[in-house]
Amino acid sequence: MTRIASVLRRIKTDAAAPVMALVFAVAASSVVLLVAGSNPIQAYSDMLKHASKLETMIDILNRATPLFIAGIAAAIGFRMNLFNIGVEGQYLLAALVAAHVGGLVHLPAPLHIALILLVAMSVGAAYSGVAGVLKVTKGVHEVISTIMLNAIATSGLIVAGLQAWQAGGGLGGNVTRVGTTPIDESGRLPNLNGFVEIFTRDIGRDRELTGVLVVAIAVGVAYHVIVGRSRFGFDLRASGANPFAAHVGGIPPKRMIVTAMVLSGAVAGLVGMTEIMDGGVFPANPIQGLGFAGIAVALLGRNSAIGALVAALIFAFLDISSGILQNTGSASREIVQIMQGLIILAAVVAYQVTERARAREEAKAAATALAAVAS
Amino acid sequence: MRKSKRFTAMALVAAFGLVAAACGDDKESDGTSAPTGPSVGLVFDIGGRGDQSFNDAAAAGIERAKAELGITFTEASPNDDGSNRKELLDLAAESSEVVIAVGFLFEADAAAVGVANPGVTFGVIDSAMLDFANGAVPYGDNIAGLVFSEQQGSFLVGAAAALKSTTGQIGFIGGVKGVGGLIERFEAGFIAGAHAVNPDIEIVSEYITEAPDFDGFNAPDRARDIATAMYEGGADVVYHAAGGSGAGLFEAAKAYRDAMNINVWAIGVDSDQYNTSDPAVRDVILTSMLKRVDVAVFEIIKAHIDGKVVGGPTVYDLSVDGVGYSTTGGFVDDIVDQLEAFKADIISGAIVVPTDPAEA
Amino acid sequence: MSALRNLPGWARWCLYATIGMLVLDVVQGFDDTDLLTSEGASRAMLRWGLPILLAGLGGLFAERCGVVNIGLEGMMVLGTWFGAWGALEFGAWWGLLLGALGGALGGLLHALATVQFGVDHVISGVAINILGPGLARFLSSEIFNQKYKDVGGSITQSPRVPTVGRMTFPFLSGGDLFGWTTPDFLGWFTGKDWFLVSDITGFARGLTSNMSWVTVFTLALLPFCTWLLWRTRFGLRLRISGERPEAGEVQGVNIYLYKYIGVAISGALAGLGGAFIASGELSGVYKEGQTAGRGFIGLAALIFGNWRPSGIFAGAMLFGYPFALDLQDLEGKASHALMLVTAIALFAIMVWAIVRKNRTDAILAGVLAGLALLWYLLADTLPDWWAAILPYVIVLVVLIFFTKRLRPPAAAGRPYRKGGG
Structure with missing residues (x-):
């Protein structure tokens, strides 16, 4: 009986945080919408009606895929108490080099794809590893080194790479499409429409569910198993929580730092795959900002794979909603960004509040139990 | 701890689902009044309406089309990182007869959406909309590139x-x-x-x-x-x-x-x-x-009404006053x-x- | 070496500065330019360094009271918007004040989340970085795009922002004093065209003449912040909140209050930095995205400067100098000359490392110096992207060799609960 009660209480406190967060974020956004002269109920219903369509779900998954990978990349660092701001530069640089190498070679499909993924992971790992090595050998704080490395990548290395590797073409008087040499069909991951259509109706029009989703799932599972279940994961978490204690326990902190940065960078290298595997080139206008969004995803998801998944889906849902809000004219698109910020804040505050409530309740329960024993 | 996180996640999803179900079917159609001209979906470049330059010129063109050709239109601008360009084009294509994409960054996405929607006219500013990979032919008869000299x-x-x-x-x-x-x-x-x-x-x-x-x-x-x-x-x-x-x-x-x-x-x-x-x-x-983006926007809509849309590039140069210089002041x-x-x-x-x- | 160490601090810095000027002076001769030591270069260095300085000082106040502030960028964005709006609505000085208040608003939100609710500092900062630009854009669509639409306002941009006046230091650079034009000593020396002397005075003149009152005010903040943090009771209590909050609590310090104040000041300084960017001193207009990551650079300057105002100033200027130089360098001569300066500096580091018997550093510095020298000799001009990343490279290289035992405030980033121990 008490067991059931405790489970019920548990459910209550567990559900309380996300529900509170959601209620707060929705309420605060509604205020903003009302101030802007929009009807919040109309806006929310437009968003949800839109999201319930199969095609929109594909869009959300396509957007969530790189967000999720970036979130895992950041989470690996966070687990080790490392703040890898550099996911941004790492994924862009990795995508550029991988696209270039992928465009140069001609291989059978599995090898071609594997090569591109490998190059991307290696470049990401190497660039992130620089920050790791600088930290352990020179004591350079990873926040400052990754900020510098981000700028060096986007304003320097990628500019130089694009100039050196861009494939020409086009007509005089028209804009040339700038980007690396297109990757052969064999180097691109096929879309997953066929798989989805087993369960659903046919996907309309030109929506294609990105094949990189498979990579993202693999990354998520690997992260969950390695960090959550393996000896290495234990060491990583232990070293992150208390490097001195872990050191005494035989875990070399320096090696853990470099390993964590390298792993984080390797995963970061995969973020840009949606761009180059689907489009086949690294364009002059790649989608930027995924690295920073990934940090938010990792934080909102509390560094767990499933949490990051939910966070990535929420962010993707909001990103995609900006379209329908404008299309129906029910709200301006800034509201989406404001909601994202509010959700993060609301979620962490709610977590914190319920955690404290639980701690209080546990303390009370322990006191009651103690009192019972004493009497 | 682990269990609780998983539960948290499920609860979040469930909460969203519930709200979705609650709001999903409260309204069927918007029931707008019947327009005289075609519906147009305008998708801006990053920055959107009000940039005093490129996008505003496009907006001026569509306002003129509304006044003179009796069209209805919707407008949208992409997220700051441009991540949802294709989604915006898809949305526009679903509800409009003419879709205008402002900026060559739309080229690849507009080509894909345009091929999937052969009944919709696409006008892309600043891109020739030619498929260079296949011998520089237009992507489709319904996909026009509006380029300027x-x-x-x-x-x-x-x-x-x-x-x-x-x-x-x-x-x-x-x-x-x-x-x-x-x-x-x-x-x-x-x-x-x-x-x-x-x-x-x-x-x-x-x-x-x-x-x-x-x-x-x-x-x-x-x-x-x-x-x-x-x-x-x-x-x-x-x-x-x-x-x-x-x-x-x-x-x-x-x-x-x-x-x-x-x-x-x-x-x-x-x-x-x-x-x-x-x-x-x-x-x-x-x-x-x-750079008369407004002219190009107006003319592609007019061409659609007259059934004269041509796939591939239309060049707006000096001879048609597509570009020029101002004398104000x-x-x-x-x-x-x-x-x-x-x-x-x-x-x-x-x-x-x-x-x-x-x-x- | 020991003789050097016996010199008082100000004399040592003067000596270093003279040596630095000598190097710049000689090197620029090879490239037939005088940009490196020009009055314009020093003035621009100051202009471009100050927002970074302000962001860095903002980070300082937060971390000194124990709160990590990743949200500086978002607070800076709020500062640009409120700065422009305030200046348009009430006048130039009000713009600075409102910019600071706008930033402080972000700071208070950060304090509410981190201090009140004990939220992870990074997560709250990231949320503010998302909220800031969203809010600024929203406000623009409500105000700049409506009330100011006819005078150049739009959803991404404000109309032209009025600016505060300028001043020139009397006596040093010939400023006016109660209507009397004082002699221009630095200008007189600069005009003489004496080797080194005229270059130093010219450079100094750039730092003392025709400067905006905002610049003067911001520079005055530097000693003020030092005094406030290290010489006052308030500063002591603020720092205790960041070093040993539990000990402070025992002594009756209201840690929460000091953290709130510290983070609010942090936001205000970042906001002031934003207002500076939007002010006539740099942009003269609010434009979406114009902070361009300077909040993060400020954070880097904070770490670079070892959590001390003078160090942050050095970091900000080290960043501002090559950045500003690149903008004025239309022929590419200055950035080419800077390459040689970099090589010479690296050789100096190599010698220093050899004296210190640090073999790995010596080899590393030697190799880098050799590469820089080789590039300098082989190329007549450097690619544009090199000039664009040079500030970042310099900061990174300096850190590699001189990350002395940097010491952050002990409790920075740690959640603190009253009575929690």
Whole structure:
């Protein structure tokens, strides 16, 4: 009986945080919408009606895929108490080099794809590893080194790479499409429409569910198993929580730092795959900002794979909603960004509040139990 | 701890699901009044309506179409990182007969969505919409590329700069280098035009950033320092193709003119910036290179109504007044005759304006 | 070496500065330019360094009271918007004040989340970095795009922002004093064209003449912040909140209050930095995205400067100098010359490392110096992207060799609960 009660209480406190967060974020956004002269109920219903369509779900998954990978990349660092701001530069640089190498070679499909993924992971790992090595050998704080490395990548290395590797073409008087040499069909991951259509109706029009989703799932599972279940994961978490204690326990902190940065960078290298595997080139206008969004995803998801998944889906849902809000004219698109910020804040505050409530309740329960024993 | 997180996640999803179910079916159709003309979906470039330049020109075109052709329209602009361009096109294609995408960044997405929606007319600003991978054929009969000969318009303002310069030195500030050679065309035309007037004129060119760093379109502070350096170095007319950074050029020109009492000039771009800028700096804006995006938007809608849409590029050049120069403010009134002569030569083909700064 | 160490601090810095000027002076001769030591270069260095300084000082106040502030960028964005709006609505000085208040608003939100609710500091900062630009854009669509639409306002941009006046130091650079034009000593020396002397005075003149009152005000903040944090009771209590909050609590310090104040000041300084960017001193207009990551650079300057105001100032200037130089360098001569300066500096580091018997550093510095020298000799001009990343490279290289035992405040980033121990 008490067991059931405790489970019920548990459910209550567990559900309380996300529900509170959601209620707060929705309420605060509604205020903003009302101030802007929009009807919040109309806006929310437009968003949800839109999201319930199969095609929109594909869009959300396509957007969530790189967000999720970036979130895992950041989470690996966070687990080790490392703040890898550099996911941004790492994924862009990795995508550029991988696209270039992928465009140069001609291989059978599995090898071609594997090569591109490998190059991307290696470049990401190497660039992130620089920050790791600088930290352990020179004591350079990873926040400052990754900020510098981000700028060096986007304003320097990628500019130089694009100039050196861009494939020409086009007509005089028209804009040339700038980007690396297109990757052969064999180097691109096929879309997953066929798989989805087993369960659903046919996907309309030109929506294609990105094949990189498979990579993202693999990354998520690997992260969950390695960090959550393996000896290495234990060491990583232990070293992150208390490097001195872990050191005494035989875990070399320096090696853990470099390993964590390298792993984080390797995963970061995969973020840009949606761009180059689907489009086949690294364009002059790649989608930027995924690295920073990934940090938010990792934080909102509390560094767990499933949490990051939910966070990535929420962010993707909001990103995609900006379209329908404008299309129906029910709200301006800034509201989406404001909601994202509010959700993060609301979620962490709610977590914190319920955690404290639980701690209080546990303390009370322990006191009651103690009192019972004493009497 | 682990269990609780999983539960949290499920609860979140469930909460969303519940709200979705609750709100999912409260309304069926919006029931708008019957329009006389076709419905048009306009998708802006990053920045959206109100950028006083490119996007606003497109907005002006669609407003005119609404007034004169009786169309209805929806508009949208992408997220700041441009991540949802394709989704916006899809949405527009679902509810409109004509979809207009402002900016060549839409090229790949517009091609994909256009092929999937053969019944919808697509107009893409600044892209030829030719499939170069398959021998430069149009992507589809319904997919039109609306391109401009910016180099021709830039030629004329280059000529104006050279005619107005007393120091024999002029400058060009580009926003972002390496974006498909787009900004380079402005530079090439400007140089060629200046050289046509005065072969010995000295031209300093500077780009604020290079792709993929797009800060160069949003950095009035950097444009201002560059422009000031140009003026201090002896240039007295500076032309910009740097979007939102252009405000910095006007600011620098105004400050330099006030401080040194030397009549330096700035040249605007895309729209008539004499009209869109702050009144306090208008007197330094010699002229603006006009790029009539509004005309292109209006005409593609008209072509759709008349059933005359052609796949592939439609070029808006000097001969159809797709590009040009502004005379607001009256600062170029004394040289209009010479500029018109150049314009006639370009239209007749006597002058061919290069698109690559290296050839100018 | 020991003789050097016996010199008082100010004399040592003067000596270093003179040596630095000598190097710049000689090197720029090879490239036939005088930009490196010009009056314009020093003035621009100051202009471009100050927002970074302000962001760095903002980070300082937060971390000194124990709160990590990743949200500086978002607070800076709020500062640009409120700065422009305030200046338009009430006048130039009000713009600075409102910019600071706008930033402080972000700071208070950060304090509410981190201090009140004990939220992870990074997560709250990231949320503010998302909220700031969203809010600024929203406000623009409500105000700049409506009330100011006819005078150049739009959803991404404000009309032209009025600016505060300028001043020139009397006596040093010939400023006015009660209507009397004082002699221009630095200008007189600069005009003489004496080797080194005229270059130093010219450079100094750039730092003392025709400067905006905002600049003067911001520079005055530097000693003020030092005094406030290290010489006052308030500063002591603020720092205790960041070092040993539990000990402070025992002594009766209201840690929460000090954290709130510290983070609010942090936001205000970042906001002031934003207002500076939007002000006539740099942009003269609010433009979406114009902070361009300077909040993050400020954070880097904070770490670079070892959580001390003078160090943050050095970091900000070290960043501002090559950045500003690149903008004025239309012919590419200055950035080419800077390459040689970099090589010389690296050789100096190599010698220093050899004296210190640090073999790995010596080899590393030697190799880098050799590469820089080789590039300098082989290329007549450097690619544009090199100039664009040079500030970042310099900061990174300096950190590699001189990350002395940097010491962050002990409790920075740690959640603190009253009575929690």
